[in-house]
Amino acid sequence: IAExxxxxxxxxxxxxxxxxxxxxxxxxxxxxxxPRIWNExxxxxxxxxxxxxxxxxxPRNIGLTxxxxxxxxxxxxxxxxxVLPLLxxxxxxxxxWFELPEDAVxxxxxxxxxxxxxxSLGLRWHAVPALSDMCxxxxxxxxxxxxxNGWYMGTExxxxxxxxxxxxxxxxxxxxxxxxxxxxxxSLWKDRALxxxxxxVLHSFDRAGVTVTDHHxxxxxFLTHLGREERKGRQVGADWSWIVPPISASxxxxxxxxxxxxxxxxxxxxxxxxLERARGAGDL
Numbered sequence: 001i002a003e004x005x006x007x008x009x010x011x012x013x014x015x016x017x018x019x020x021x022x023x024x025x026x027x028x029x030x031x032x033x034x035p036r037i038w039n040e041x042x043x044x045x046x047x048x049x050x051x052x053x054x055x056x057x058x059p060r061n062i063g064l065t066x067x068x069x070x071x072x073x074x075x076x077x078x079x080x081x082x083v084l085p086l087l088x089x090x091x092x093x094x095x096x097w098f099e100l101p102e103d104a105v106x107x108x109x110x111x112x113x114x115x116x117x118x119x120s121l122g123l124r125w126h127a128v129p130a131l132s133d134m135c136x137x138x139x140x141x142x143x144x145x146x147x148x149n150g151w152y153m154g155t156e157x158x159x160x161x162x163x164x165x166x167x168x169x170x171x172x173x174x175x176x177x178x179x180x181x182x183x184x185x186x187s188l189w190k191d192r193a194l195x196x197x198x199x200x201v202l203h204s205f206d207r208a209g210v211t212v213t214d215h216h217x218x219x220x221x222f223l224t225h226l227g228r229e230e231r232k233g234r235q236v237g238a239d240w241s242w243i244v245p246p247i248s249a250s251x252x253x254x255x256x257x258x259x260x261x262x263x264x265x266x267x268x269x270x271x272x273x274x275l276e277r278a279r280g281a282g283d284l
Contacts, residue, residue: 001025001035001037001145002086002098004025005023005037005042005100005132005147006100006101006104007104008042008130008147009042009104009130010104012128013104013106013128015106015209016106016209016210018127018149018150018211020148020151021148022146022147022149023146023148024143024145025143025145026145027141027142027143027144028141028142028143028144033091034142034143034144034145035088035089035090035145036088036089037086037087037088037145037147038064038067038095039064039084039087039132039133040060040061041129041130041131041132042086042100042132042147043083043100043105043126044058044060044061044064044083045057045058045061045080045081045082045083046058046061046068046075046076047060047061047064048075056078056080057079057081057082058161058167058168060166060167061084064087067095068085068087071087071095071097072097073085073097081107081125083100083105085097085098085099086098086100106127107124107127108126108204108210110123110124110125110200110204111200111203111204112196112199112200112203113200113203115177115196117177121170121174121177123162123170123200125157125161127152127210127211128151129152129156130147130149131147131148131149131268132145132147133270134268134269134270135269136266136267136268137265137266137267138266139266151211151213152211152212153212153213153215154198154201154202154214154215155198155214155215155246157201158197158199158200159197159245159246160246162197162201163193163194163197170193170197171189171193171194171197174193175189178192178193180193198247202214215245215247215248215252216251218245219243219252219253219254219255220253222243222254223254235262236259236260236262237259237260237262237263237264238259238260238261240258243259
């Protein structure tokens with residue numbers, strides 16, 4: 001399973017020309033649960049708690065990092081962007097960890113179109129967002145290991161992964177380097193830093209020749225898709241909070257309407273214990 005997940009990443013990456021891909025492993029059977037992948041995504045960065053209460057790396061993955069180390073993973077070099085191993089569990093046995101080969105993980109160094117000092121921040125992100133801890137349900141059958149990917153929208157990286165206060169929390173760092181007044185929210189320093197982070201992501205992925213899209217383009221594409229389906233008499237379900245981008249929301253056309261949150265099958269659903277495991281609460 002680990003080897004095929006690595007091959008999935010290679011086939012999806014194609015040197016930066018990302019393509020959507022799914023790999024489906026064996027389903028659950030009545031007398032035997034199928035294997036599962038513990039990682040939220042095939043590529044995720046480790047989170048190491050520090051004595052000062054901070055975290056080196058991604059705080060979202062502290063639990064998974066701890067689980068990997070308890071299973072025998074020695075840990076990475078301790079940078080903010082250490083790639084976690086895959087944790088794969090077969091029925092009736094403890095999970096095992098497997099390092100992802102270097103050639104399976106494409107990363108993009110983040111620079112800025114104007115600020116030459118940006119490179120000194122040491123930022124990067126992986127090219128392929130491949131979700132791997134969800135169950136694919138088809139006809140009442142659960143395929144618990146079925147990793148799938150598309151490609152990134154820039155805001156997923158710049159406005160969420162790198163900016164959220166419970167993730168890398170980089171807005172104060174960027175604002176300070178930009179010389180913004182962070183003493184009051186009325187200076188809109190968070191907003192200005194957020195835009196520059198997102199400019200950095202789009203600029204860097206484009207420069208590296210890696211597929212990425214932006215929130216304005218995808219908003220228009222979604223409404224085109226919506227209109228096409230409605231003309232065919234088909235209802236499209238959508239969650240407003242997922243469709244509307246996390247920056248410049250009202251500047252995109254998807255902001256100015258509502259959507260029916262209709263669930264369809266087949267579907268990807270969350271394993272009930274996946275979040276607990278990510279937080280370190282799951283049993284080994």
